[in-house]
Amino acid sequence: MEEYSEKQLSILMVAERLFADQGFHGTSVRDIAQEADVNIAMISYYFGSKDKLLESIFKYRMEASRKFINELVENDTMEPLEKINSLIDRFVLKILGEQHFQCIMSREQLNSQQSPVRDLIWQLKGEMLGILRPIVSSAQDAGIFYKDVDVEMLMTSLFGTIHQVIPAQHILRNSPEAKDLNDDEYRTYLRNRVSTHLKKLFKAILTHEF
Amino acid sequence: MEEYSEKQLSILMVAERLFADQGFHGTSVRDIAQEADVNIAMISYYFGSKDKLLESIFKYRMEASRKFINELVENDTMEPLEKINSLIDRFVLKILGEQHFQCIMSREQLNSQQSPVRDLIWQLKGEMLGILRPIVSSAQDAGIFYKDVDVEMLMTSLFGTIHQVIPAQHILRNSPEAKDLNDDEYRTYLRNRVSTHLKKLFKAILTHEF
DNA sequence: AGCAAAGTTAAACAAACGTTTAATTTAAAC
DNA sequence: GTTTAAATTAAACGTTTGTTTAACTTTGCT
Numbered sequence: 161m162e163e164y165s166e167k168q169l170s171i172l173m174v175a176e177r178l179f180a181d182q183g184f185h186g187t188s189v190r191d192i193a194q195e196a197d198v199n200i201a202m203i204s205y206y207f208g209s210k211d212k213l214l215e216s217i218f219k220y221r222m223e224a225s226r227k228f229i230n231e232l233v234e235n236d237t238m239e240p241l242e243k244i245n246s247l248i249d250r251f252v253l254k255i256l257g258e259q260h261f262q263c264i265m266s267r268e269q270l271n272s273q274q275s276p277v278r279d280l281i282w283q284l285k286g287e288m289l290g291i292l293r294p295i296v297s298s299a300q301d302a303g304i305f306y307k308d309v310d311v312e313m314l315m316t317s318l319f320g321t322i323h324q325v326i327p328a329q330h331i332l333r334n335s336p337e338a339k340d341l342n343d344d345e346y347r348t349y350l351r352n353r354v355s356t357h358l359k360k361l362f363k364a365i366l367t368h369e370f
Numbered sequence: 371m372e373e374y375s376e377k378q379l380s381i382l383m384v385a386e387r388l389f390a391d392q393g394f395h396g397t398s399v400r401d402i403a404q405e406a407d408v409n410i411a412m413i414s415y416y417f418g419s420k421d422k423l424l425e426s427i428f429k430y431r432m433e434a435s436r437k438f439i440n441e442l443v444e445n446d447t448m449e450p451l452e453k454i455n456s457l458i459d460r461f462v463l464k465i466l467g468e469q470h471f472q473c474i475m476s477r478e479q480l481n482s483q484q485s486p487v488r489d490l491i492w493q494l495k496g497e498m499l500g501i502l503r504p505i506v507s508s509a510q511d512a513g514i515f516y517k518d519v520d521v522e523m524l525m526t527s528l529f530g531t532i533h534q535v536i537p538a539q540h541i542l543r544n545s546p547e548a549k550d551l552n553d554d555e556y557r558t559y560l561r562n563r564v565s566t567h568l569k570k571l572f573k574a575i576l577t578h579e580f
Numbered sequence: 581a582g583c584a585a586a587g588t589t590a591a592a593c594a595a596a597c598g599t600t601t602a603a604t605t606t607a608a609a610c
Numbered sequence: 611g612t613t614t615a616a617a618t619t620a621a622a623c624g625t626t627t628g629t630t631t632a633a634c635t636t637t638g639c640t
Contacts, residue, residue: 167617181482185395189598199619204599263480269537270473272391282541313531313567316538320530321523327479328526331492357523364574377587399628409589414629587636596627606617 164220168206171196176217180263184214214264218277221261222284228254229287233295240299244366245359247292248318252355255322256347266323289315296366305366314365318358325354374430378416381406386427390473394424424474428487431471432494438464439497443505450509454576455569457502458528462565465532466557476533499525506576515576524575528568535564 164172174196178187189210193200207213232250233243255262269281292315299305325332329350332338338346374382384406388397399420403410417423442460443453465472479491502525509515535542539560542548548556 180480183393183395183477183481185393188596190596200598201600201620202618205617210598266480267393267477270390270476271393309570310563310567313563316534317527317531317567317571320532320534321527322530324526324530324533353520353523357520357527360519361527361571361575364578365571368574368578398626400626410628411589411630412587415587420628581640583639585637585639587634589632589634591631591633593630594628597625598623599625600623601621602619603621604617604619607615609614610612 167198167202171198171203171206171213172217172220175213176260176264179214179217179267180260183267184264215276217261217264218280221258222280225254225284226287229284229291232291240295240302240304241363241366243295244362247295248358248362249355251318252322252351252358256325256351256354259326262323262326266326285315285319299366306368309365314362317361321358321361322354325350377408377412381408381413381416381423382427382430385423386470386474389424389427389477390470393477394420394474425486427471427474428490431468432490435464435494436497439494439501442501450505450512450514451573451576453505454572457505458568458572459565461528462532462561462568466535466561466564469536472533472536476536495525495529509576516578519575524572527571531568531571532564535560 171192175187175192178191178195181187182191189203190200192213193203203210203213207216228250232247238246265281268275268277271278289312293311296305296309296311296314300307300309332350333346338349341349381402385397385402388401388405391397392401399413400410402423403413413420413423417426438460442457448456475491478485478487481488499522503521506515506519506521506524510517510519542560543556548559551559
């Protein structure tokens, strides 16, 4: 995997933020060059093209995501519900920590025509499902979890909820409970609120008797 | 509210589809004109500009959405959980029935700079919350629903799950259970699967004792 | 028929787009 | 110090963008 110089990283990060805020086609390479304080030509020089720049962002973040997923649950002494809770905590922490990239992912997965970027997204979701499913099924077999639960849909709710929280933050920020918090406090407040909700959701549907 | 001629409606629907598939900035007015089989100038002539065209799509769909929301639960003889289930059923039916528009909404709500379009989105979500919250609180007061549930986050999960299902369809379509269905059968299969999951989710978290 | 408004068209518009060029500066190697 | 490659720049490239123009056709009304 390639390593990036400080200048290249600066371009990547600026591009990530602008793509997240205004969309890929809504951001010009001139915008990126200006905010990153580099010459326009440097973008093509380093990354080849605007499309390849987006791909580079994905490769950069996806490598970390894949590593993250594979480290998600290695502790086998935990109870199934503890595993789920730990998974949710770390998942929320991760996604809310890279909101710009997640924003781009949300956008890109909506594109109808398939692209290398879209393939990467679904591949990652598949790997995530590969982590969650065995935890649930083994607990189901042991009679700890409720049998009749749609694991794929449950993971859809997991992704969907967090991805829905990201654009909702501008609203939540002004709610009476969060108004007086500073930025750092707000981040922990939000993280905790989302985590708590998701853990309840998972515990309820996984252990509830219908 | 304005009424549209057949030709204007054709432009609106084509634009909606293309904006959903390729994004607003990813779609040119020439693309729209060509697919709708009209002259490029007609778009400016009818709608003023490309931006106003997007706004027109939103006004067109949002009017229907607002009416839909206000009709969501009028039957007061239903049990709280029945109300919720009815709400979920109709909500899923509605959203999966206008996927192109929902796709655009998903995209637009991610934009950082505020716009008339973004304001409309959050206004609608607020109205939706205004329907859901009293149902839950009154049932909580009656001791039917579990007290300690975050209604806003629950609605976030509702929106998030369905919005996450939309781009996931290309994948789900090829799953072993759905592969042999025709398009109509698949639609009902999907609608049912999402509805069932969400009803379970809501029932579990609303009535579960922690 | 005659007239005014609405509808429709091909062509042109300037601006912005992503990318490339060619010249110049910086850095590294011998 | 000379040489070679990498980095950096301003300018220009050809497209494509959204929008407008001006001429033309159709429609509806009296």
